[in-house]
Amino acid sequence: MSLDSIPLLPRGVRLHFDKVRGKNVLLAPERSLFLDDVGFAILSELDGKRSIRQIAGHLAALYNAPEEAIANDIDEFVSDLADKQVIGFCDA
Amino acid sequence: MRDAVSVPPPIAMLAELTHRCPLSCPYCSNPVELIARQKELDTETWIDVFQQAAQMGVLQVHISGGEPASRRDLVELVKGARAAGLYVNLITSGVGLTDARLLELDEAGLDHIQLSLQGVAAQSADLIGGYKGGFARKMAVADKIAEIGFPLTLNAVMHRQNLDDLPDMIEMAKRLGARRIEVACVQFQGWALKNRGMLQPTREQVDMAKRVVAQARKDNLGTLAFDFVPPDYYADFPKACMGGWGSTGLNVTPDGRVLPCHAAETIPSLRFQTVTEASLSDIWYHGAAFNAFRGTNWMPDLCQSCDRRDIDFGGCRCQAMAVAGDATAADPVCRKSPHRHLVDATLEAETQPAAAETFDYRKFT
Numbered sequence: 001m002s003l004d005s006i007p008l009l010p011r012g013v014r015l016h017f018d019k020v021r022g023k024n025v026l027l028a029p030e031r032s033l034f035l036d037d038v039g040f041a042i043l044s045e046l047d048g049k050r051s052i053r054q055i056a057g058h059l060a061a062l063y064n065a066p067e068e069a070i071a072n073d074i075d076e077f078v079s080d081l082a083d084k085q086v087i088g089f090c091d092a
Numbered sequence: 093m094r095d096a097v098s099v100p101p102p103i104a105m106l107a108e109l110t111h112r113c114p115l116s117c118p119y120c121s122n123p124v125e126l127i128a129r130q131k132e133l134d135t136e137t138w139i140d141v142f143q144q145a146a147q148m149g150v151l152q153v154h155i156s157g158g159e160p161a162s163r164r165d166l167v168e169l170v171k172g173a174r175a176a177g178l179y180v181n182l183i184t185s186g187v188g189l190t191d192a193r194l195l196e197l198d199e200a201g202l203d204h205i206q207l208s209l210q211g212v213a214a215q216s217a218d219l220i221g222g223y224k225g226g227f228a229r230k231m232a233v234a235d236k237i238a239e240i241g242f243p244l245t246l247n248a249v250m251h252r253q254n255l256d257d258l259p260d261m262i263e264m265a266k267r268l269g270a271r272r273i274e275v276a277c278v279q280f281q282g283w284a285l286k287n288r289g290m291l292q293p294t295r296e297q298v299d300m301a302k303r304v305v306a307q308a309r310k311d312n313l314g315t316l317a318f319d320f321v322p323p324d325y326y327a328d329f330p331k332a333c334m335g336g337w338g339s340t341g342l343n344v345t346p347d348g349r350v351l352p353c354h355a356a357e358t359i360p361s362l363r364f365q366t367v368t369e370a371s372l373s374d375i376w377y378h379g380a381a382f383n384a385f386r387g388t389n390w391m392p393d394l395c396q397s398c399d400r401r402d403i404d405f406g407g408c409r410c411q412a413m414a415v416a417g418d419a420t421a422a423d424p425v426c427r428k429s430p431h432r433h434l435v436d437a438t439l440e441a442e443t444q445p446a447a448a449e450t451f452d453y454r455k456f457t
Contacts, residue, residue, distance in 0.1 A: 001314075010271075011241055011242070012204045012243030012271075013243075014203075016179070018149070018151065020101055020147075020148065020149035021101070027152065029181065029203075029204040029206075029245055029271065030152075030181070030206075030319070032104075032179075082314055083313055083314060083317075085271045085272060085316070085317035
């Protein structure tokens with residue numbers, strides 16, 4: 001995995017707004033992960049088309065934040081979820 | 093008893109649609125007294141239960157049994173659960189899932205399949221399942237699951253008779269394209285308790301299993317995820333059963349009784365309500381059985397004063413009942429429990445060669 005990897009939510013993993021708790025949650029096989037605003041912002045951008053670097057560029061412009069720091073945050077977040085088999089990657 | 097307002101809504105629901113099953117695994121998690129078909133909830137009632145569950149905060153429904161494919165209305169129920177807003181997981185042996193039915197389940201929006209695995213070869217797997225041809229059927233179902241693209245978890249149920257095959261089980265999970273594998277050592281409740289002498293692993297097997305899982309977890313990082321449920325008689329501290337009684341999940345039986353866990357009916361002092369006599373929400377928040385072991389007030393001093401009180405919540409109530417004969421005792425697995433010697437004596441006796449020679453297969457009485 002690198003900053004040029006293209007992450008995606010594989011089949012069986014989806015974002016859901018939990019009306020009862022008022023929280024965004026990622027639903028996956030045998031897991032329900034409650035998301036903070038940052039996590040939700042990142043996962044909402046995964047489209048299976050753009051790389052981590054491209055998504056970081058987009059979010060950096062949107063939130064007026066340093067691109068490198070955002071890329072590292074995404075990289076760390078995505079890598080952890082990929083280890084749990086909750087995020088997949090487009091075949092290069 | 094906790095104040096109702098401090099009780100969080102449940103996250104997951106296990107819906108046991110039926111106790112009917114073509115297999116008769118001797119460790120089945122269903123109760124020893126199985127519920128007959130005539131008493132099963134009908135389609136409309138189940139769909140109403142799914143809607144109630146979603147409205148009170150349940151996010152995932154695990155559709156199980158028995159074998160849920162034994163229900164003719166399975167596709168309709170999956171559709172109803174998805175329409176209610178739930179993430180739908182099907183827990184199945186695969187037997188009864190034809191190609192046509194799998195395609196219908198895909199159409200209905202089924203999110204994920206958990207396929208049970210009794211062994212790595214037809215002869216040994218069918219001996220455990222008590223159903224000739226079950227293994228071959230399961231392999232065909234697994235191929236169709238992969239072709240459709242359902243995310244797949246293999247649930248490898250492990251015990252003394254098959255633990256030595258663990259590396260092959262993991263290889264099989266990879267070959268079948270599973271995304272996750274649950275290496276689930278049998279927990280001794282219900283039918284498994286009846287067959288404990290045949291199922292109890294040896295210490296050598298347990299040590300091997302831990303090593304194999306740790307290594308495989310590393311080797312397959314990013315391609316196959318592992319969940320490991322160790323055999324808890326060998327543990328020093330109990331597992332946090334259900335993440336704490338009545339805190340995250342509930343279970344609905346084929347005839348509509350609502351339980352805090354699938355084995356809760358083994359505790360004779362508890363009375364359970366059904367979905368036909370009260371709302372799911374009322375049962376969750378106010379039902380006597382759900383409040384019986386919530387919080388810490390019910391705990392013996394041993395657990396109340398323990399630094400692991402909020403880690404394992406006193407362990408499993410059903411195990412305390414089964415081994416110590418007292419559902420309010422500390423889980424006897426705990427090293428600090430006054431009943432730990434009973435667990436040790438069991439291990440000693442049951443891991444001798446030829447402790448038991450035949451299975452008492454699951455059956456309707």
